[in-house]
Amino acid sequence: MAIALKSTELLDPDFIRRLERLDIVSRKVFMGRMKGERRSKRKGQSVEFADYRNYVVGDDLRFLDWNVYGRLERLFIKLFFEEEDLHVSVLVDMSRSMDFGEPSKSLYARRVAAAIAYVGLVKYNRVTLCAFGDRFGPELAGVRGRHRTARVLDYLANLPCDGEGSLEDACRQFALRHPQRGVVVLLSDFLDKGGFEEGLRYLIGRRYDLYAIQLLSPQEIRPEIGGDLRLRDVEDGDLAEITVNRALLARYKRNLNAYCSRLKEFCTRRDANYLFAGTDVPFDELVLTFLRRRGLLR
């Protein structure tokens, strides 16, 4: 179980200042509930012109384009993009396997989640944070505004790291509870013996703008073990007796690469984003460089 952190350990003030400049970008335009700082697909009352259409009875006469009527003597209604808020959801895998590695994957995941949530709050997006471990939850849903930052950080700092964690179950629960579309960032190691495909299908099926970020510790990417070992799975207690030799290590790395490649291919084929990150990569570099390069932040 992860030790509770102080909220400042997740995001230090200096880093927060650097996040101020960022915004969350969705490759897809979603319909929001409230007017926000985001251009919606709905044509509405913002100042940004979108298109014209023929006047029909009942239209608001304030949006008639009188200049066009003067030249063409036909009535056209000016259409404007309406600015709405964006749903940003961050799913954090807090199963026991995430409490592994140096630095810990759970800490790394929570810091990434905190950074994305902060950017979302600052930009008046509706931010939802979900953790899943032994069961789905706890959840911090629909928070907006900068003043919610402390709550969000406090939530993340106190997330327990426990249970086997079923990706499929968590994704299914999330998809059921959050029908509105938006940006969904899934932070996990994806080392689920039940497979990752079913869970991701739930999210992709909801047409979320999905970012799957796979976090692995250096100990998992380049294991430095040797001899005759009995490996115990921290989640289900499964034992595997191995004799580590060069051939086995090579085979493990090849399997890991193949696993990650399969995950990436699965996501890419379904218009989802995949990002691999080792926890030895500095956290700020991931957020400020890799996520921006991927287009989640700008």
Add this chain to the structure above:
Amino acid sequence: MTFLSPWHIPALAALAAAPPLVLLYFLKLKRQEIEISSTLLWRQAVEDLRVNSPFQKLRNNLLLWLQLAIIALAALALAEPTGTRVASDIDNSIVLLIDSSASMSSVEQDGRSRLAIAREDALQIVGSMTANDRAMVIALADRAAVRATFTSNKETLREAIRSITPTDSAGSLAEAVRLAEAHVVPLGEDEGATADAPLADFLLFTDGRLADLSDVAIRRGRLQVIPIGATDDNVGIVAIDARRHHERPEHVTVLGRVRNFSSKPVETDISLWVNGVMEGVRPLSMPPLGEADQLAAMETPWMAEEDNEAAVAFEFVAPAEVEVELRLHRQDALAADNRAFAVVPPPRALQVLLVTPGNRYLRDLVEAMPIGTLDVWTPAEYEQAEDARLVEEGRSRYDVIILDGHSTERLAPGNYMFFGAVPLVDDVSARGVVNDGIILDWDETHPVLRHVALDAMDVLAWLDIEASPPAVTIIEASNGPVLTIARRPRHQYLICAFGFFDAARETLNTNWVFDESLVVFMLNRLRYLTGTTGHGHQRPLSPGDTITVTVPPRQRDVHVWRPDGRRDEAVVHSEGLVSYAQTERVGIYRIGAEGLDPQKVAVNLLDQRESFVAPLAQPRVATGEVRVGTVAEVRPRPLWPYVLMAMASVLLVEWLVYGRRVRV
């Protein structure tokens, strides 16, 4: 258990390494336990390696164990395991000495003859030989014969062993040992120089009844005796004598002596057969020779009281030549001594010529002998007589010519007796006269001196005779022989160095003339020279002796009809002399040619040592006690065939197990 293969040490070392190797698989590995985030990828990696690897973890599998057992048994069989082997520092050279004398023809209780058992044991020894061993085969009876020289070829050795046939001869070891040592000692090596080191194992297959066993010295080998036989049940004819009556020559008397050599009292019958027709039967009853353990310890049967003997006498009338056989009606171990043969020639009076200057004592003595006609000549008459009076058909007309004080070179083929004179031949000479010499020794066992007491005999002077071999000295004095037998082809000389009278002193030369033993001595001499013991009687031969007869000169195609029905060609030497030496079986041998009446010669065992079939428990040789052991003790019994059989059985089980597993 020992191993014959030179590769048995690495093979067994590999075998010894197998159990610890397998045990290693039983050891549970102590593994360090560590926690990881997920075993998902590790399990997959291990599984991949297992699939792609040519090796996998040993699993407990009955088939595997059976196959391991088969391999182990095959390795064991390749090492050629054998039974216990007596430690020997002589590895490679084995001399198989197989006794084929008469006693080895004894039939044991299982129906096999001792020779057959010996052959089987010898074949076992050959079977246990390794590639580095070599062996030779010598068959020994009265003579030794090399059947196979040193070889590693087992088939040659087996053939040689199988070719050994039984004989009725007496057994003698000395010649066989000499032969063996001649083969064992490398060429060019001084026999005496390294006489301490044994060079070969001499394996003697015998019942121990060898005449010269205790006299044999073995210098270049280690003698081991494989005792053959257990039974002591034998009764044998030890003497036969058939003679015509002195006064009624058509009457024949047959005397026989039978002895019980067993440890039990015996009652049996003995019958007389004349020309194949039974003439009479006598019952016999004899006490045992001794207890069984006593018999096994006896080296010779003469150690016991001779009350276990029985004598029989038969009389019958036979005016012509007859074949006589004594037959014991008893099934015992040795058959060769249950029959004894004799040939009684037709009545014929001996013709004797006495050449003497006038020795009345001698004349009276000869006249008293059982002879037909006696001619008495002076030496001058002898020298002047025409050849026709002395020679008939190329040989002397007289059976015996007695020359008293007359040395001569007129010696037609025949038998001669000299008193105070010598035959003037190359290898006999008289160098002078010996006065007041001392008689030192005489051979009491020689037929000429049988029942003759010489203790009280005094002789004043005798000729100093020099006789080179093969002359045999019978009475020896301080300066040389006094009584000598010299033989040349078709000639036989019995030379007594002294005469009855001393011509120079005009007195008697010996007091022997007053002794009755002189009469016996003269009778013995006549018998010996004429080959008879009386009217129409032959001197018997033993198996292995050479038969010598004369046929008319220039006679060719002389055959020998043996008692076993076989016919052999006989070689005719110069002057019509025929000799035949293959007399290994008892019975009557007939020698003759087309248009010529065969001459019959009886060959009898009559050897108490051979009839005494109780095996000797602890044989001794001149160089000490010998090692006695069975074949299994002396040479290992090969066990690898049994290992192979075990391997085949395990293979069968493995096949059955496999068959049950693959059945759906």
